[in-house]
Amino acid sequence: MIVVTGxxxxxxxxxxxxxxxxxxxxxxxxxxxxxxxxxxxVRHARADxxxxxxxxxxxxGADALFLLLGGELNSRGESPEALVEAAARGGxxxxxxxxxxxxxxxxxxxxxxRLRDFEAAVRGSGLGFTVLRPGGFASNALAWAGAVxxxxxxxxxxADVALPVVDPADIAEVAAAALRxxxxxxxxxELTGPEAVSPRRQAEAIAHVLGEEVAxxxxxxxxxxxxxxxxxxxxxxxxxxxxxxxxxxxxxxxxGDVERVIGRPARSFAQWAARNAAxxx
Numbered sequence: 018m019i020v021v022t023g024x025x026x027x028x029x030x031x032x033x034x035x036x037x038x039x040x041x042x043x044x045x046x047x048x049x050x051x052x053x054x055x056x057x058x059v060r061h062a063r064a065d066x067x068x069x070x071x072x073x074x075x076x077x078g079a080d081a082l083f084l085l086l087g088g089e090l091n092s093r094g095e096s097p098e099a100l101v102e103a104a105a106r107g108g109x110x111x112x113x114x115x116x117x118x119x120x121x122x123x124x125x126x127x128x129x130x131r132l133r134d135f136e137a138a139v140r141g142s143g144l145g146f147t148v149l150r151p152g153g154f155a156s157n158a159l160a161w162a163g164a165v166x167x168x169x170x171x172x173x174x175x176a177d178v179a180l181p182v183v184d185p186a187d188i189a190e191v192a193a194a195a196l197r198x199x200x201x202x203x204x205x206x207e208l209t210g211p212e213a214v215s216p217r218r219q220a221e222a223i224a225h226v227l228g229e230e231v232a233x234x235x236x237x238x239x240x241x242x243x244x245x246x247x248x249x250x251x252x253x254x255x256x257x258x259x260x261x262x263x264x265x266x267x268x269x270x271x272x273g274d275v276e277r278v279i280g281r282p283a284r285s286f287a288q289w290a291a292r293n294a295a296x297x298x
Contacts, residue, residue: 023085031189069099076107097138179213
């Protein structure tokens, strides 16, 4: 049995069907009841990954755990060891943790201290583990969807700073392999797309799939800061803008780990945009 936390998110909504189609018994965990959205045969469990006591019944009898932190769990919550211990007591032998590329490129970043604690907990658990460290998600472009639908415009900072954003579906495929196959224990995979692509070029890719012109309006760092402050903690904003605006060489670099794990090249941003065109129409 494989327990998937964050089952209805960008990664989970692809991962759950992948596992189910492969014949795995899957328990999809989310904080809200989204069982109607799940494939036939997948059991839903309403639980909070930040509550180890509440997760214990879900983990009982599980062989593997896909662990994804979300929202406020990235910054606070109970000890990571509590959840890892609950997994071990439930019978879990393998954990796949979604961390972040920043834990290798900016290992002192305050915004990712919680993820570093979870990495340390799974590494020290005595269980088989795989750590996934994706870069920026292609799906972050969905933040532009409202403006694209309403006025065919993208507003974003750092128009020509290119980063190799990764398709969440590729993260899901790598996770499925690590959850089901041997040979991934103790590995850390950095996951990126196949090429660095700037916000301006991302807007052009969206325009191409729509068959319409999409204007690009470049925001200043100050304007971007004000926008992010609406939904992001202040202590996270500066680091986020640094990555987007002045990325380190390692953050610009394309990793081959997606292809090494699943045997095909990572999907491009253009492929992601084509698959998600409906969100921008």
